[in-house]
Amino acid sequence: MSRVRSNEQTKEHLHKVVAEMYDKMVKGEAPTMTLPVRTKNNITFDSKLGVYKYGKRKSVRDATSLGSAKQLLRALHVVEFIEDMIDSGKSSTLREMYYISEGWGYGKFGSQNDSNNLAEDLEVITKCMREDFKLRPEEDGSRIIGNLTINELNRRGEWMRINARDDVGDSGYGVPYNVESEKLELLEHDIDFIMAIETGGMFDRLIENGFDEDYRCGLVHLKGQPARSTRRIIKRMSEEWDLPVVVFTDADPWSFRIFASIAFGAIKTAHISEYLATPSATYLGVTSDDILAYDLPSDELSKQDIQALESQKSDPRFTDGWWREQIEMMLEIGKKSEQQSLAKYGLDFVTDTYLPEKLGELGLA
Amino acid sequence: MGIADDLASKQKQASISEFFEKNKHFLGFDTLQRSLITAIKEGVDNSLDACEEARILPTIRVEVKKVDSKRDIIEIVIVDNGPGIPRDSIEKVFGQLLFGSRFHAIRQSRGQQGIGITGVVMYNQLTTGGTTNVVSKIASESMAVSMDIGLDTKRNKAKKSNESRVLWNEDEDEQASGLKVTARLKAKYQKGRQSVWQYLRMTSIVNPHADITFIDPDGEVSHWPRVTERLPRKVDSIKPHPRGIELGQLRRMLEITKQPSLSSFLRFEFSGVSTRAAKEMCEVAELAESPKIHLHKRKPSGIKKEEIRSLVEVFQGQKGFIKGYRGSKEKHTYVEGAKKPGMPGEKVSDLMHKTIMSELTGKGIDDAIAYVKNHTDFYWEESIQELEEKILSKVGEGPWDENQTDLVSKYMRREWDPRVTFQEVKLLNPPTDCLSPIEEMLIKKGLSKAIDSRFVSTITRSPNVSHGNPFQIEVGLIFGKGMPADSHVEVLRFANRVPLMYQQGGCLLTKAIEEVSWKQYGLEQPGGKGLPKGPAAVLVHLASTNVQFTSEAKEALADNEVVFEEAKKAMQEMGRNLKKHLAKRKKLEKTREKFELINDILPAIAEKSAGILERPIPDLSKSITSIMSAVIAECDTTWNKETKNTDVEIRIFNYTSRSRAYSILAKWPEKEGATLENNEVGGRKEVTGVWTWKLPTLEPGQQYKITYSLGGLEKGDWTETEIFYRGSGDIIGAMEMDEKLVKQIRDQEKAESEPVVNEENETSQEVEHSEPASPPKEKGQMTLTGGDF
Known part of the structure; x- marks a missing residue:
């Protein structure tokens, strides 16, 4: 990313976290760790950046309960671990760190989710990125297919030129976890827009039907909630090549959330929204009204679905009128549909009818 | 009692096997699964009762073997270390149906529920045609006696065969005394909630003094060890209490008693009957048609059927006295079919007056008397007459207008006091x-x-x-x-x-x-x-x-x-x-x-953060106080294998910023016979079962330890010690002493x-x-x- 800090800066920021705990103990108090509240109630729209960022609300984690105290101790272990990696020029995956924590005694993580969250906590407090911490996710990015060419620095230190249509197999170009310019360059393209697709099934259907060539687009498989690198490369393609981005997902509250993380920024990563979010992205479908308009096979909303929709009503990212309508409508009809339910009308319906109609509305087909 | 009587009378007419066949559902031999449990139950109950009577700690072994799976033939073996049965009594015990003493004695016994070991012999014979083998050894004889017991169903008598003297060894040791019963039955073995295993497990729970071993058909051994050396208290039998007596029973008791008079019969053949109560019962039970001689002086055998019935009603509290009419002195009489006394209320009230006004205005004397009778459970004719005469002389026979009714109401309320109470003959509770x-x-x-x-x-x-x-x-x-x-x-x-x-x-x-x-x-x-x-x-x-x-x-x-x-x-x-x-x-x-x-x-x-920042490790005592901000008590109660004592350690920590003073109290099983030992802190007895220690003032960050041992207990007797405190400020881990209690x-x-x-x-x-x-x-x-x- 463009804002990689120097190792010394990173250490300094981390030491501030440690010093907060230390100073409290010197004063005869319980050690603490102060961090921004990471809920939807504490994200606000940053009009300068066009994305959602954390607000001013802070929460204090103090060592008066066993759980919080263990969190503080873990944070210290993580800080020590990061410093070690910085000093020895190594990096590790979050999962590796989780396993390494087995040897941390009382500071051992309970689950990998714990270790991921703590890494994020430190990112948020220090305003560093996990790349600064030499930590990387083990989750790979997604796949891309389309007539676009990328230059990637391979592990032998050589730049490889890859065309995501001609140089790849059916599974497409695999996006690496680091997509910053020192690792990946966007060379050239001959497409009109980028389409991000939620499910692998639909991604494969469009490829089999040759949709990328027929409609001159790049297809990105999101794999559910998209990884940071996926969101980052979408943003780079959109900005550097000035391409519109459309998002094609299921019609359910979780898909709405996926779209929000691409377009507005995710709640969990709101500290780096300006690097990950693509404010210009458009939600293509499946929309709530599509369920009715196309008479799609559908499922009843579950309790959790309804809860998620109700919660989205008070999510600042969904305040715009169109989204309110979508959410209200879904609650009203009480139904959700998958992308692949379009197959009701045959395998080609999605490429021959549905997408052209939807893209037509946007002036892209 | 019912069964014994039934059986006794039925036995005269029908053969014992016929009777068994007819009644096996309530004898517990209705299904093949249940028959097995019942047979074992009879055997084990017998063993436990015998051991208890002989004051022997029971060791019982039960084996179930499949002999012929096709025909559902199972062999059961029940072995105990009880007193054994003398040779000459074996036939009687195993061959006689339901004539055990337990059916007459009033006391708590296992045997109230079942047909007894004879049922096993009979079921064995009925389902397999074979006999039941009994090995018995009494302590005074050097060898055990073994015999096969069958039943002569025509003469309702046991018949023995193959009698011999044998040496009885268990686990290579000679058995001092005991009984071993081996029977073959048509039965089915099953596992689960209604199984032999479950029966024995439950038996072991309520008989902690027994050691029970079970070997199932697959050879799997379950063992429930003895956990106490204390035998159940020997129970005394008591005389019946009148409240629990039925007509037939009373009749029989009257027939066989040797008491010369009814009142001495009541006094001495029952529990809970005082001399006065015996006399009162007779008075209340007396009937108009009873012979001239007072009931309490009569011979028990001469009491007539109606009088016995009347006596039972007194027993049940259905007949008694009326007391307190118009403040008169206690007067004996009895009431038949008494309802609840006390209508229409404790006192004739204004409300009563209103009711009388609305009910009787425009009515006459007959209605008024009927009203009184309707609203009273107990009354004497003469007092009703008194009231009637008074009303007639003062107001006339009616119909009455409002003023007259007002007067009637006044007399009624003055003369007619419904505060009569019904009283039973007072009995003492039976001994417990x-x-x-x-x-x-x-x-x-x-x-x-x-x-x-x-x-x-x-x-x-x-x-x-x-x-x-x-x-x-x-x-x-x-x-x-x-x-x-x-x-x-x-x-x-x-x-x-x-x-x-x-x-x-x-x-x-x-x-x-x-x-x-x-x-x-x-x-x-x-x-x-x-x-x-x-x-x-x-x-x-x-x-x-x-x-x-x-x-x-x-x-x-x-x-x-x-x-x-x-x-x-x-x-x-x-x-x-x-x-x-x-x-x-x-x-x-x-x-x-x-x-x-x-x-x-x-x-x-502290260590990690100091290490990362390369600064000295901070002193934590203040941080600890601020995190805990409480006084905490910890208590361990552990069994000490070596000293055979239960060791208790109580620790009190003051993690507050102020000094604190407390008394600590702990429960201990004093009533159960435990002794308090090695109590170095001293303290004093608070009440029975509670000890108190006054602690010196605890400064912030200080702790104090109390240790002591409990002697005279077995392992598992005392596993948790409850502690209390007296003093200001809560202690986490202890309860505040309830001074009122x-x-x-x-x-x-x-x-x-x-x-x-x-x-x-x-x-x-x-x-x-x-x-x-x-x-x-x-x-x-x-x-x-x-x-x-």
Whole structure:
């Protein structure tokens, strides 16, 4: 990313976290760790950046309960671990760190989710990125297919030129976890827009039907909630090549959330929204009204679905009128549909009818 | 009693085998599965009873072997170390149906429920045609006697064969005394809730003094060891109490008694009848048509049928005295078919006046008299006449206008006082020392050995009386891991130490469990009613001289309000203990967490942060005080294998910023015979079972330790010590002392230690039958925390 800090800066920021705990103990108090509240109630729209960022609300984690105290101790272990990696020029995956924590005694993580969250906590407090911490996710990015060419620095230190249509197999170009310019360059393209697709099934259907060539687009498989690198490369393609981005997902509250993380920024990563979010992205479908308009096979909303929709009503990212309508409508009809339910009308319906109609509305087909 | 009489009379007409065949459903031999359990039950009950009578700690072995799976032939072997049976009595014991002494004696015995060991011999013979082998050794003889017992069904007599003298060795040791019964039966072995295994397991719970081994058909051995050397108390038999007597029984008793008069018969053949009561009963029972000689002087054998019936009505409290009419002195008479006295109220009120006005205005004398009669349960004709005459002379016979009715009302209210009360002949409660409860600590042990779990609470209620029968309820609850959390709790029902395994739903004891609202005590209870769910087992034991069953199958207890209430109260008390335990466990968990926090985590944070920043490790004492900001008590109660003592260590930490002064109090099983040893801190006795130590002032950050040992206990007797405190500011891990309760217990102890005067004074002990006798406030009933330790 463009804002990689120097190792010394990173250490300094981390030491501030440690010093907060230390100073409290010197004063005869319980050690603490102060961090921004990471809920939807504490994200606000940053009009300068066009994305959602954390607000001013802070929460204090103090060592008066066993759980919080263990969190503080873990944070210290993580800080020590990061410093070690910085000093020895190594990096590790979050999962590796989780396993390494087995040897941390009382500071051992309970689950990998714990270790991921703590890494994020430190990112948020220090305003560093996990790349600064030499930590990387083990989750790979997604796949891309389309007539676009990328230059990637391979592990032998050589730049490889890859065309995501001609140089790849059916599974497409695999996006690496680091997509910053020192690792990946966007060379050239001959497409009109980028389409991000939620499910692998639909991604494969469009490829089999040759949709990328027929409609001159790049297809990105999101794999559910998209990884940071996926969101980052979408943003780079959109900005550097000035391409519109459309998002094609299921019609359910979780898909709405996926779209929000691409377009507005995710709640969990709101500290780096300006690097990950693509404010210009458009939600293509499946929309709530599509369920009715196309008479799609559908499922009843579950309790959790309804809860998620109700919660989205008070999510600042969904305040715009169109989204309110979508959410209200879904609650009203009480139904959700998958992308692949379009197959009701045959395998080609999605490429021959549905997408052209939807893209037509946007002036892209 | 019913069966014995039935059988005795029926035996004269029908052959014993015919009778057995006809009645096997209620003798417990109805299905092949149940027959096996019943046969073993009869054998084991016999063994336990015999051992108890001979004061021998029972060691019992039960074996079940499949002999012929196709024809469902099973061999059972029951071996005990009891007194054995002398050679000449073996035939009688095994061949005689239901003539055991237990059917006449009123006392708590296992044998109330069943046909006895003869049933096994008979079932063996009926289903396989074979005989039952008996090996018996009595201590005074050097060799055992072995014989095969069969039944001569025509003459209803046992016949022996193959008699010989044998050497009896068990595990290569010579058996000192005992009995070994080997029988072959048509039966089916099954596992599960209604199995031999479950029967023996339950038996071992309520017989903690017994050592029981079971070998199943696959050769698998289950062993329930003896957990106490204490034999159950020897129970005395008592005379019947009039409240529990039926007509037929009274008739028979009158026939066979040697007492010269009815009043001495009542006085000496029954319990609870004083000389005065005997005389009163006779007076009340006397009928108009009775012979001239007063009933109490008559010979028991000469009492007529109607008089016996009348006497039973007096026994049942249906006949009695009317007392207190118009303040006159007590006057004996009896009332037939008495209803509830006291109508229309305690005092004739204004309301009464209004009612009379509205009912009688415009009416006449006949209506007024009818009104009085309708609204009074008991009255004398002469007093009604008095009232009638008065009204007639002053107001006339009516119809009356309003003013006249007002006058009538006045006379009625003045003359007619409905404050008459009906009184039964006062009887004393029967003695309760005929009961042998298992007692709290032993139930606890029994439960703990059969179920591996954490928390056990047991309660033995004080004896109570219902219909002249003394009874006592005991309950136990075991809770914790090792039991399924999502299914109904296991119910273990017992009557006089005998497991009840069938008809759980229809049993009074089950109903009492279901009636309790367990939710408030921390167990799940869907719908707020019914059997609770959770990792728990509930034990209920009814000890009684007369256990009432719903049917001859003798597997479910019949409804009885007094017993039900007792059982429910016991459950609730136990529930409160469970609730307390759960709350305590939660608190302990929290305390444990806090200690982990300050002992392990905080120092690690200090060390790590200092290391990263390359600064000195900070002093943590102030941080610890600010994190804990509490006084904390920890207590360990552990069994010391070497000294055979129970060691207790109490630690008090002051993690506050102020100095604190406390007295610490701990419960210990003083009443159970424990001794307090190695108590170096000293202290003093607070009340029985509670010791107090006054601690020196604890400065911030200081701690203090109290250690002592408890002697005279067995392993598992005392596993948790409850501690209390006196002083300002909470202590986590201890409860604040309830001073009121301490005073109450102290007063109670003082009262108990004073000699009881007027022990012979009847009036002070008389208890009216119809009310459930309030549980005598005995020691043991009141404890600091309700009996759980």
